[in-house]
Amino acid sequence: MPKPNSTIIRFENITKEFGPIKAVENLNLEIHEGEIIGLVGPNGAGKTTSIKMLANILRPTRGKILVKDDRGQLQDIATEPKNLLKSGFLIDIPSFYEGLTAYELLKYFAKLQKYPDGNLEERIDEILKMVELVEWKHQKVKIYSKGMKQKLGLAQAIIHDPDIIVLDEPQTGLDPKARILVREILKDLQSEAKTIFLSSHMLYEISEVCDKIAIIDEGKLMEFGSIPELEKKLRSQEIRCELLAPLELEHLSTSLKELEEKLSPYLENAEAYTDLGHHILYDPFERNLKIQYDGKPESQNLILETLIKETDLKIKAFFTPKTTLLEKIYTSMISKKDSIKDIDKY
Amino acid sequence: MNKMWITLLFELKRHKGRFFIFTIISVAVVSLSGLIPYFIDPDAIPGAFNDFAQSQLSFINYIIIFGACFFFGGIIVEEFQHKTYLILFPKTEKLKLIAGKYIGNFILFATVLSIFYGYTAILGLVFYQQLTIEFLFSFLTCIFYTTAISTFVLVFSSCMRSVSSAIVISIVFLFIAFDMISTFIGLAIPYVEPIYFIHYHASLITQVFDFPEVRYIEFTFLFHMRTWLTPTYVTGIIVQIIYIVFDLALSYFIFNLREL
Numbered sequence: 102m103p104k105p106n107s108t109i110i111r112f113e114n115i116t117k118e119f120g121p122i123k124a125v126e127n128l129n130l131e132i133h134e135g136e137i138i139g140l141v142g143p144n145g146a147g148k149t150t151s152i153k154m155l156a157n158i159l160r161p162t163r164g165k166i167l168v169k170d171d172r173g174q175l176q177d178i179a180t181e182p183k184n185l186l187k188s189g190f191l192i193d194i195p196s197f198y199e200g201l202t203a204y205e206l207l208k209y210f211a212k213l214q215k216y217p218d219g220n221l222e223e224r225i226d227e228i229l230k231m232v233e234l235v236e237w238k239h240q241k242v243k244i245y246s247k248g249m250k251q252k253l254g255l256a257q258a259i260i261h262d263p264d265i266i267v268l269d270e271p272q273t274g275l276d277p278k279a280r281i282l283v284r285e286i287l288k289d290l291q292s293e294a295k296t297i298f299l300s301s302h303m304l305y306e307i308s309e310v311c312d313k314i315a316i317i318d319e320g321k322l323m324e325f326g327s328i329p330e331l332e333k334k335l336r337s338q339e340i341r342c343e344l345l346a347p348l349e350l351e352h353l354s355t356s357l358k359e360l361e362e363k364l365s366p367y368l369e370n371a372e373a374y375t376d377l378g379h380h381i382l383y384d385p386f387e388r389n390l391k392i393q394y395d396g397k398p399e400s401q402n403l404i405l406e407t408l409i410k411e412t413d414l415k416i417k418a419f420f421t422p423k424t425t426l427l428e429k430i431y432t433s434m435i436s437k438k439d440s441i442k443d444i445d446k447y
Numbered sequence: 448m449n450k451m452w453i454t455l456l457f458e459l460k461r462h463k464g465r466f467f468i469f470t471i472i473s474v475a476v477v478s479l480s481g482l483i484p485y486f487i488d489p490d491a492i493p494g495a496f497n498d499f500a501q502s503q504l505s506f507i508n509y510i511i512i513f514g515a516c517f518f519f520g521g522i523i524v525e526e527f528q529h530k531t532y533l534i535l536f537p538k539t540e541k542l543k544l545i546a547g548k549y550i551g552n553f554i555l556f557a558t559v560l561s562i563f564y565g566y567t568a569i570l571g572l573v574f575y576q577q578l579t580i581e582f583l584f585s586f587l588t589c590i591f592y593t594t595a596i597s598t599f600v601l602v603f604s605s606c607m608r609s610v611s612s613a614i615v616i617s618i619v620f621l622f623i624a625f626d627m628i629s630t631f632i633g634l635a636i637p638y639v640e641p642i643y644f645i646h647y648h649a650s651l652i653t654q655v656f657d658f659p660e661v662r663y664i665e666f667t668f669l670f671h672m673r674t675w676l677t678p679t680y681v682t683g684i685i686v687q688i689i690y691i692v693f694d695l696a697l698s699y700f701i702f703n704l705r706e707l
Binding site for chain 1: 460531533
């Protein structure tokens with residue numbers, strides 16, 4: 102629960118037009134201190150434009166963006182851009198002066214953002230170690246791979262230890278190991294009570310680290326809230342149940358039918374996986390049962406109880422996959438909007 | 448430390464390669480035109496220091512224009528072309544960043560020109576055991592003219608899409624387009640002095656050694672024509688100040704409008 106008056110960034114009726122195209126339309130968003138907010142949306146939804154306006158690189162056509170100053174007052178960045186200097190930004194795929202080394206660049210960036218000279222050398226080493234580029238410290242950036250540049254981009258965003266960190270697709274171009282590394286860095290920053298505003302296509306990454314999700318499409322904010330809050334707007338939710346022993350494939354349809362009957366009180370209002378009304382699917386490779394239930398918190402416990410007491414299934418794990426949920430929320434919100442648009446055609 | 452100062456120091460370090468290349472070119476030009484002829488035939492060099500300096504400086508306009516295009520052509524446009532602005536603009540005020548870059552590059556290029564003049568001065572001391580006040584005036588005029596040319600190039604840097612196009616367009620204007628236009632105007636209205644062309648004022652750098660009483664040459668070949676040699680000092684200073692102020696204002700205006 103955010104503290105009162107803890108708003109650190111506020112988008113107020115932000116609209117950005119490029120000629121006849123509305124890249125962002127009437128965006129209202131409030132970010133509190135210490136929160137990690139994920140901005141999710143398809144390509145061209147207005148994520149990068151919103152972040153560029155927050156960085157004061159693009160001017161909004163209408164509305165204003167307020168950022169907290171040193172006295173705790175929210176100030177318009179158009180008139181008080183210096184309030185942004187305590188923030189760190191990674192926008193788009195980062196580009197650097199290629200003839201310089203990571204050390205030279207980070208030193209310059211840190212000095213620009215008034216990081217104390219006395220601790221600068223240690224800070225550069227610390228950050229390069231954090232992003233696993235310390236061995237490349239004195240190599241010119243022109244020989245870096247795309248992923249290394251992306252990691253250096255993250256390093257420059259946090260080199261001056263900012264309170265607000267704004268990251269646009271920080272995991273673009275990274276291999277799975279580096280993605281895990283970035284996720285860990287974000288979690289560390291979260292533990293230091295930094296405020297992070299993050300856009301990404303990678304729903305898993307978002308669901309793992311973000312407190313709240315803003316879903317944006319065609320420049321409009323479709324939904325904003327925590328995953329459980331957004332989840333309430335859906336009629337159903339998925340549970341995964343990992344089994345120790347596989348189900349016998351010969352009797353699979355019978356077993357699933359029996360299981361559906363036993364769990365039917367909790368599946369009635371849920372969306373089905375198939376047109377035939379199946380609420381339970383079995384993945385033989387993963388030894389996984391997927392159960393689409395009514396989304397009520399108490400139903401989760403009752404389903405688990407039923408599985409344990411009334412079946413002979415050996416359960417290894419029982420959980421709600423966040424990614425699937427976020428994917429479901431995301432596709433539901435986007436497709437809801439598309440269907441409204443389709444209705445408008447007629 | 449002031450952000451403009453930080454950027455200035457950073458630029459000095461970043462462009463040291465370019466600085467060394469132009470320094471080598473300058474030293475080579477002075478050596479080829481002043482030192483080597485002396486070794487080939489010591490009597491071939493001019494009889495007086497001012498004549499020697501004037502002949503040495505006949506190439507300096509080329510160095511100024513090429514140098515200005517390379518040092519100042521990328522100042523604004525490189526940020527947009529390579530998208531480095533996405534990292535830098537949120538960190539500092541745009542004006543401080545560009546001012547730091549401009550002054551840093553100006554210091555480097557002015558140092559190159561100082562080396563050119565310094566080397567010429569050393570040769571003058573060796574050959575003639577003297578330097579003249581006109582040589583100092585020429586140096587000051589050269590730095591002033593370089594300021595005007597650099598701001599002219601900065602305008603192209605603010606509105607072009609790539610560094611190379613800013614450099615090429617600046618060179619085309621300063622070497623070809625202005626010459627062609629001034630030739631046509633000279634034919635059409637020979638009595639009008641082409642003070643409005645920035646490159647015309649470069650002549651002050653060399654004319655300062657022996658300022659002509661009549662500032663033009665007239666001749667008739669099919670048409671009656673007049674070739675202007677140099678503006679007056681006052682005109683030169685006023686026009687170049689106008690160029691500097693106008694170009695800086697225009698560059699800043701375009702740069703501020705630019706949203707990518």
